Amino acid sequence: MINRVIWIVLDSVGMGALPDAEKYGDAGSNTIGNISKALGGLHLPNMEKLGLGHIDGMIGINKTENPIGCYGRFAEKSEGKDTTTGHWEMAGVCLETAFPTYPNGFPEEIITAFEKEIGTKIIGNKPASGTAIIEELGKEHIKTGYPIVYTSADSVFQIAAHEEIISTNRLYEMCKIARKILQGEHGVARIIARPFIGKPGNFTRTANRRDFSLTPPYNTLLDNLKNADLNVIGVGKIEDIFSGQGITEAIHTKNNMDGVDQTLNYMKQDKKGLIFTNLVDFDMKWGHRNNVKAYAQGLADFDKRLPEIFDTMKDTDILFITADHGCDPTMPGTDHSREYVPFLAYGKPLEKNINLGTRTTFADMGQTVAEIFHVEPVKHGNSFLKEIIKK
Template sequence: MINRVIWIVLDSVGMGEMPDAEKYGDVGANTIGNISKVLGGLTLPNLEKLGLGNVDTIKGVEKVENPIGCYARLEETSNGKDTTTGHWEMAGVVSKKPFPTYPNGFPLDVVEAFERAIGRKIIGNKPASGTAIIDELGEEHIKTGQPIVYTSADSVFQIAAHEDVIPLEELYKMCEIARHILTGEHAVARVIARPFIGNMSNFTRTPNRRDFSLVPPHDTLLDVLKNNGLNVMAVGKIEDIFCGKGITEAIHTKDNMDGMDQTLNYLKQDKKGLIFTNLVDFDMKWGHRNDPEAYGKGLEAFDVRLGEVLAQMKDTDTLIITADHGCDPTTPGTDHTREYVPLIAYGKELKSNVNLGTRKSFADIGQTVAEIFSIPSIKNGESFLKEILR
């Protein structure tokens, strides 16, 4: 009997272009595959023995004859390639209409409404790299006290502010105000607080980022788990992505290693239900910044920590590893990429070496977790539990 699921999302670790990648400008994208080529191979022994190399070609990660895990690649049914869309679909929400994006910045009526509500003018209002825009406008922000508002190719309204100029609580309040304004046709997927510190020669973003997402349009797997008396322990930005809905307890983290520490701490507590972890550094620090070398090292560092998870798992635990989209750092752009994502499932209650092929929706994971705990099924997805259960 499975009492607990440890579900780790490697944020942006995509695995090859989807059939409709051309529509998104992502032909040739293959986040983990292209990184492995650039680095001349990746060393991921734990992921290798679980079957990652059996899903698709990754230089340095071999296809093994008898992997201990079950493996697949997942196709995204939703229209989009962002964090919210990917995570929501995993938990049962398929988004047919993409969230709005703003390649020319936000319209005047949105900006003016926000400025009136916060009592300050803003600067920026354009798509930009988060690190580049604070280098460009950080000094002006410090002099004027005006927050930096910017977006990206994703559906995001981001507010950057120096922690000594606009304290964190005030920045978070600004984000809440923006979240209330950004509804209807301007209902962006996320409003993001982007605090930073330092001076002109050395501005640095802090770990105090917060995401203010839309509320999911209907109950997700997390709600069903919670409503049926199970624990839903959120690590990283999971709580933000689901607006706290369906979460029984949450810990925000400062980086991937902290995320793994907190996951391992939850493993020690032996509570029945779901440990749901997002590791954001792959996306935020390395994917968007086109840094395949650091991305590859991050994957190898995760693989080492994965060994600790495998060693600590009980016979009644099941491990699921996947991703929410791609963010290929080897391509010219700095945006997310429309890709398949890998799926690994492992546990003593599961069979080994089960090739689940290419699944049609990320929601298949959520539906499988629902069946594991014998709770009502979620709105989308097809369970693969019968194929992997001993």
Template sequence: MAEVKRVIWIVLDSVGIGELPDADKFGDVGSNTLCNTAKAVGGLKIPNMVQLGIGNIAGITGIEKCEQPKGCYGRLAEISNGKDTTIGHWEMTGIYSPDPFPVYPDGFPQEVIEPFIKETGVSGILGNIPASGTEIIKQLGEEHIRTGKPIIYTSGDSVFQIAAHEDVIPVERLYELCHTARRILTGKHAVARVIARPFTGENGVYTRTPNRRDFSLKPSTDNILCRVQDKGLSVIGVGKIEDIFAGVGIGEATHTKDNQDGIDVTLRYMKQENEGIIYTNLVEFDSAWGHRNDVKGYARGLEEFDARLPEIFAAMRKDDMLIITADHGCDPTTPSTDHSREYVPLLMYGEALNKNVDLGTGKTYANIAQTIADIFGTEPTTIGESYAKKILKNESDNRKNG
């Protein structure tokens, strides 16, 4: 087989491609983040992903098909019990999560809030309800500034979020509050993530800053990131990857402020001498557009990402493999502002890979992990099916194409 020495793994956070068979159990019937967005704006200009085969994936409508895609393409289902960032990313690295993380549609109970107040020393809290992050700081921002009390809120996901004005509660102090909350939120209250949500502004006009941090539960070390590290290869996290995995399996990491910054940082790492994995999360699809039902913003973000792909192609070495996928859906065209239970796209590309390979529908996001395990010769992950034999050129292909 042809040799791959580095994987550039890009997660388009929330770019799902259609409801899973069990979407009704999650309230997500009709969700299709990519196709509904394309339909709502009269079509998307994403020619580079079209060339990779995104329009050829089973179930995709409203996206141009390519007669001879230069990539391998398919879709993946989720077998874990959830539809959030943590479970999605963990599954694609080979971790199965049969039990959902706890959610709090009525806010957090006093058995969580009381120790939080006591251990942090804050004078009290505001909120403690499910809410949109931008809306709750509009509603409670002035009271927060006046009282100094942090704003606590959640969503349809398993998250404990703390919003605070940077001039009222400095960022480092906010991180301390999050560390305390993370320590408290264990056992039956072991939420997937505690999130710091700093903001700035005045007179009711507030803006969330790039100093967001996620404090996740620690995943099992039984995942492809740890296996690759154990082989002496590098695992580099870009964006919130380090936070999602609580640093487990990540050797080097750079946090980013938006999608464009995430692509810039990825390109910077690609131009360095390294072997292993560069693992990137582009969060704005989810945080800036999906959760806010901003259809035009979502469409623009997809087109802006696509426009940067030629730079990524140009930076790829002969032994690089590019993976483009997602972790769940967040359809901006539906009334819900929460994540949606969807298939995710899988695009794979590189000089060492065959072209125009239809991978069909995979049973689990972990097919990515198993493929990487095969490529790097690590122990197989506990779940997932490898595509290595389908996608890698064999020696006769190499001679033929050489």
């Protein structure tokens, strides 16, 4: 019997370019493999025990005899390579059309409407690295009080503001206004609040980031679990990604280790259902910043916490570990990469050393969780529960 699924998303930890990666400018991307190659290897003993090195196509990770977990790799069926698309697909929503992107900045009608609603002008309005644009425009922002608006290769409308110039609550209000404007044709996946502190030449982004996503177009796994009176606990930015839909309880986190701590806190409680955790530092702090060494250290730091997770698991718990896209820090540019994602599963109710091979959609994960809890199936995907459950 399975009473609870602990599902941890290592944000951006991809494992090799998808067949259509060239269309996205991502040929040759391989977040795990290229990091390992750049550093002469990665040592992740606990994920290796689960079978990480045995996944189809995995390079740069040691294989271990008799893995104790189930393992596989998953392709993204939806168009896109962003956080919202990946998480929604895991929960059963596959997008046939990618969210809109703005490589030349947002059109005048969007900016004019936004400035009118917030009662002030903006600066920026171009694609940029988040750390670079606050260094470029931070001084002007402090002088004028105008928020910095920018985007990236992803479907995002980002608003950066110094916490002493525009309070975080006011920044969140601006994001909500932008969310109301950016619908339909201009319905970007996420509006992101990017608060920062410091002085010119030494600005630092804070942990008060918030994401304001579109609402999923139809019920996800989370809705189906909630409708069946099961707990759906979001740790990190899960609540934001799903715009609060299908969530029964949520907590935002400061960093990866806080995310692990909060997950462990919830695991010590006795609540049937899903604990859904996103660990964002891989993506936000290291992937987008092309910081190969820090990314590798982040993987090692998470791996070191796995024994705590194993020891806290109840006999009726199972653990999923996966990712939502890639963000290869060794590649030119700072954008997400269109990659396969690894998948690991572990728990006393599950068989050991089961190779799930290559799956064609992230939605297989959500469909499996739906079958575990005997709730309404999600719209896409095929369950692999029968392949991993103890006979």
